[in-house]
Amino acid sequence: MNSDTKVVRRVKxxxxxxxxxxxxxxxxxxxxPGNYTIHCHDCGTYVIGDKRAWQCADCxxxxxxxxxxxxxxxxxxxxxxxTEVSVMLPLRGRHQEHCLCFNACxxxxxxxxxxxxxxxxxxxxxxxxxxxxPMWECPKYEQ
Ligand code: SF4
Ligand SMILES: [Zn+2]
Numbered sequence: 013m014n015s016d017t018k019v020v021r022r023v024k025x026x027x028x029x030x031x032x033x034x035x036x037x038x039x040x041x042x043x044x045p046g047n048y049t050i051h052c053h054d055c056g057t058y059v060i061g062d063k064r065a066w067q068c069a070d071c072x073x074x075x076x077x078x079x080x081x082x083x084x085x086x087x088x089x090x091x092x093x094x095t096e097v098s099v100m101l102p103l104r105g106r107h108q109e110h111c112l113c114f115n116a117c118x119x120x121x122x123x124x125x126x127x128x129x130x131x132x133x134x135x136x137x138x139x140x141x142x143x144x145x146p147m148w149e150c151p152k153y154e155q
Contacts, residue, residue: 026051026058027115034060035069042067051110053085053102095142111146118154128152 026049036045039062042053046062054071061068066085085100092099103110113120119128122135130152134145147153 026110028058037069037073039065040069041072043069043072045069051103053100056102092142092144097142097144099144107144107146110148112150112153113147116155117150119152 034045034047037043039045042065044062044065046065047060048063048065049058050061050063050065050068051058052068052071053066055068057068059068085102087098088101088104089096089098090104091097108114113122113128113131117128117131120131121127122131127135130150131147134147137143138145
């Protein structure tokens with residue numbers, strides 16, 4: 013594969029990923045083709061693939077023996093607003109990048125009485141359980 017192809021397939025944001033060609037190479041290692049925006053845990057870019065994929069096809073196919081790479085992402089613990097939480101290392105502190113609410117949804121008005129009821133309920137659930145829940149898919153999104 014030449015470097016031009018990689019530039020087309022690898023982008024830096026989930027929004028950009030929606031505009032790139034879909035990679036149809038067969039599943040391998042952490043990659044499988046599909047229709048979801050996924051974040052590659054190896055190179056940190058976004059591509060369109062299966063919702064359970066955790067690698068882009070480029071990284072999955074570049075792996076040789078896999079002996080020096082973990083099959084799954086590293087899970088770490090850290091203090092998030094006073095609660096110790098576990099998180100996949102490449103995603104630590106990056107939930108806003110993956111969240112539709114934070115990506116220009118005009119219904120998202122955090123901290124106000126006009127906030128979207130879905131976003132508000134999700135936020136309250138996060139506070140209740142000390143979790144982080146990016147809005148990955150939403151039927152009410154409005155730009
Ligand atoms: S409509 Fe969906 S994307 Fe928009 S703020 Fe509400 S939950 Fe978030
Ligand atoms: Zn990758």
